Amino acid sequence: MVKxxxxxxxxxxxxxFILASVxxxxxxxxxxxxxxxxxxxxxxxxxxNLEMKYGxxxxxxxxxxxxxxxxxxxxxxxxxxxxxxxxADLIGRGIGATARLATCALIFxxxxxxxxxxxxxxxxxxxLDRFCTALSTIGVSLPNxxxxxxxxxxxxxxxxxxxxxxxxxxxxxxxPVIALSLNPIAHLTKLSKTSMIDALNQDxxxxxxxxxxxxxxxxxxxxxxxxxxxxxxYIGPLISSLMIGSFVxxxxxxxxxxxxxxxxxxxxxxxxxxxxxxxxYGTTVIVIGIIVDLIYVLIDPRVKxx
Amino acid sequence: xxxxxxxxxxxxxxxxxxxxxxxxDVSFKVEQGEVLGIVGESGSGKxxxxxxxxxxxxxxxxxxxxRVTFDxxxxxxxxxxxxxxxxxxxxxxxxxxxxxxxxxxxxxIGMIFQDPMTYLNPLLTVGFQMSEGLKRYFHLSNAxxxxxxIEMLELVGITNAEKRLSxxxxxxxxxxxQRIMIAMALNSKPKLLIAxxxxxxxxxxxxxxxLELMQSLQKKIGMSIILITHDLGVVASMCTHIIIMYGGxxxxxxxxxxxxYRARHPYTEGLLNSVATCDNELGxxxxxxxxxxxxxxxxxxxxxxxxxDRCKYAMKICKAHEPPVVTLSDTHSCKCWRCHPxxxxxxxxx
Numbered sequence: 001m002v003k004x005x006x007x008x009x010x011x012x013x014x015x016x017f018i019l020a021s022v023x024x025x026x027x028x029x030x031x032x033x034x035x036x037x038x039x040x041x042x043x044x045x046x047x048x049n050l051e052m053k054y055g056x057x058x059x060x061x062x063x064x065x066x067x068x069x070x071x072x073x074x075x076x077x078x079x080x081x082x083x084x085x086x087x088a089d090l091i092g093r094g095i096g097a098t099a100r101l102a103t104c105a106l107i108f109x110x111x112x113x114x115x116x117x118x119x120x121x122x123x124x125x126x127x128l129d130r131f132c133t134a135l136s137t138i139g140v141s142l143p144n145x146x147x148x149x150x151x152x153x154x155x156x157x158x159x160x161x162x163x164x165x166x167x168x169x170x171x172x173x174x175x176p177v178i179a180l181s182l183n184p185i186a187h188l189t190k191l192s193k194t195s196m197i198d199a200l201n202q203d204x205x206x207x208x209x210x211x212x213x214x215x216x217x218x219x220x221x222x223x224x225x226x227x228x229x230x231x232x233x234y235i236g237p238l239i240s241s242l243m244i245g246s247f248v249x250x251x252x253x254x255x256x257x258x259x260x261x262x263x264x265x266x267x268x269x270x271x272x273x274x275x276x277x278x279x280x281y282g283t284t285v286i287v288i289g290i291i292v293d294l295i296y297v298l299i300d301p302r303v304k305x306x
Numbered sequence: 307x308x309x310x311x312x313x314x315x316x317x318x319x320x321x322x323x324x325x326x327x328x329x330x331d332v333s334f335k336v337e338q339g340e341v342l343g344i345v346g347e348s349g350s351g352k353x354x355x356x357x358x359x360x361x362x363x364x365x366x367x368x369x370x371x372x373r374v375t376f377d378x379x380x381x382x383x384x385x386x387x388x389x390x391x392x393x394x395x396x397x398x399x400x401x402x403x404x405x406x407x408x409x410x411x412x413x414x415i416g417m418i419f420q421d422p423m424t425y426l427n428p429l430l431t432v433g434f435q436m437s438e439g440l441k442r443y444f445h446l447s448n449a450x451x452x453x454x455x456i457e458m459l460e461l462v463g464i465t466n467a468e469k470r471l472s473x474x475x476x477x478x479x480x481x482x483x484q485r486i487m488i489a490m491a492l493n494s495k496p497k498l499l500i501a502x503x504x505x506x507x508x509x510x511x512x513x514x515x516x517l518e519l520m521q522s523l524q525k526k527i528g529m530s531i532i533l534i535t536h537d538l539g540v541v542a543s544m545c546t547h548i549i550i551m552y553g554g555x556x557x558x559x560x561x562x563x564x565x566x567y568r569a570r571h572p573y574t575e576g577l578l579n580s581v582a583t584c585d586n587e588l589g590x591x592x593x594x595x596x597x598x599x600x601x602x603x604x605x606x607x608x609x610x611x612x613x614x615d616r617c618k619y620a621m622k623i624c625k626a627h628e629p630p631v632v633t634l635s636d637t638h639s640c641k642c643w644r645c646h647p648x649x650x651x652x653x654x655x656x
Contacts, residue, residue, distance in 0.1 A: 204425055301428075
């Protein structure tokens with residue numbers, strides 16, 4: 001078990017280095033450079049000086065060697081856009097908002113998705129069941145930016161119940177969280193409904209009832225524990241996608257999170273910030289993956305990692 | 307004194323392809339300390355009968371008619387005037403019946419099932435699954451549950467009982483799981499044990515052990531057993547009273563002697579002929595005789611006798627009219643026109 005985790009961590013580190021290299025190359029292949037916007041106002045010499053300062057005048061392999069050496073020392077470099085600010089500081093500044101938003105969306109979508117899915121599984125063909133089917137279809141097909149615009153228009157502009165942008169009070173969380181959650185809720189409702197129906201039809205549920213267990217216990221313990229396995233498999237990648245996928249929503253609601261930062265770092269060709277962000281996201285995905293695997297062991301005794 | 311009395315039970319499943327009637331007017335009684343065998347092929351309605359009594363039918367299954375009395379208390383008394391299916395009423399009846407049963411199942415009636423591989427919850431330890439009933443009905447503490455579970459596991463012949471309690475079903479063999487299921491059902495010392503093909507999924511040596519175990523426990527605890535099986539060999543070694551079911555009805559009923567030596571129903575005869583034996587009474591080798599054909603479609607139950615299409619003695623009347631139940635002795639009865647006094651008289655006349 002310990003050996004397995006160590007192996008996973010080692011593989012993870014290797015993955016991060018490959019990911020960093022790909023990100024490093026890709027952003028440099030894209031035409032344009034970090035200082036292109038300012039080129040018009042700058043003398044040729046000033047531009048050269050800037051390039052020299054950040055080592056951009058050197059051949060690519062030298063740049064790569066320097067980048068990797070720094071990375072091995074845990075240094076992500078300085079942002080080219082906000083000159084003088086280390087990338088690590090930039091991420092540290094934005095991560096709070098993104099993490100808060102992602103956590104709220106995660107809790108909200110898991111709670112609502114499971115509640116709807118389980119209730120629907122208990123009453124097939126009821127009104128609630130049909131509502132859930134409709135919700136899953138709509139939720140999967142509507143992109144979150146469309147939902148975001150609609151929500152902003154109705155609740156922020158027309159009804160003025162909540163602020164349009166920012167993340168200043170608890171009220172500002174409602175719209176971005178709902179916009180982020182709709183798609184996961186749709187998936188979770190459908191997933192928990194089907195796996196719950198499957199579990200309720202299993203023989204061990206009959207035995208639990210034959211033992212005299214009350215309906216609530218049969219559903220919430222005997223069936224649900226088994227039905228949760230596929231749900232957990234989905235929740236792992238969901239956490240990553242909430243962290244990463246929030247950049248559209250963060251942009252729309254002008255929330256100062258790392259999602260927004262990633263978007264600007266691409267348009268501004270902020271090489272260091274972008275590679276730093278990619279490394280950060282990659283690490284998040286890998287760490288969550290390992291955690292989900294460990295949770296699996298806790299729930300299902302049949303899972304053993306060699 | 308009867309532990310369980312079932313009268314005129316009818317059940318049905320509401321499916322996409324129409325209403326299926328797997329139990330059609332079944333009545334039987336179980337005496338205290340008796341081992342009753344219910345025998346029939348797959349689809350004869352033997353399991354569904356007991357699932358109906360236990361209220362364990364699937365979501366689309368309902369009891370449509372019948373009276374169930376357990377230990378002197380009437381749990382269900384339903385006699386609709388028409389044969390029409392009114393789902394809403396039946397749902398209410400089912401919910402009501404469920405309420406009655408939730409305090410009896412697992413306490414006064416224990417049940418063990420066919421497949422020990424799938425009936426234990428894969429994610430819960432043996433100890434946890436065994437303790438649930440004890441906690442619910444007897445409010446025992448964890449330590450008391452543990453002591454009782456160990457005692458029970460040892461009784462059903464499981465070694466290393468203490469270790470087994472913390473194991474999960476997947477870590478145990480099929481025979482061991484079946485023993486655990488039996489221990490679980492007997493944990494509350496029930497008055498009645500319903501065993502639904504308890505040995506079907508096990509290999510022959512383990513089968514014999516499990517049957518022996520059930521027999522010795524029955525004597526020790528003094529409970530009644532209903533043994534559902536398609537295996538006449540199992541019935542012969544265990545049961546004092548036997549019911550032969552076919553097409554959702556009881557075809558023949560009698561003591562073990564009645565069924566094995568004085569069988570009257572062609573279906574019972576067919577079942578006995580299809581049992582493999584090493585040698586028969588004549589000492590010669592006998593060929594196995596299967597019963598040709600397949601069971602009737604219970605979406606459209608036949609008008610006459612359910613067995614008519616496969617019966618080698620079938621007469622005109624068998625197709626047109628359902629045979630009556632003819633009482634042959636105190637213990638023996640048969641649902642066949644050939645046992646009817648008038649038909650017998652006609653046959654004698656030639």
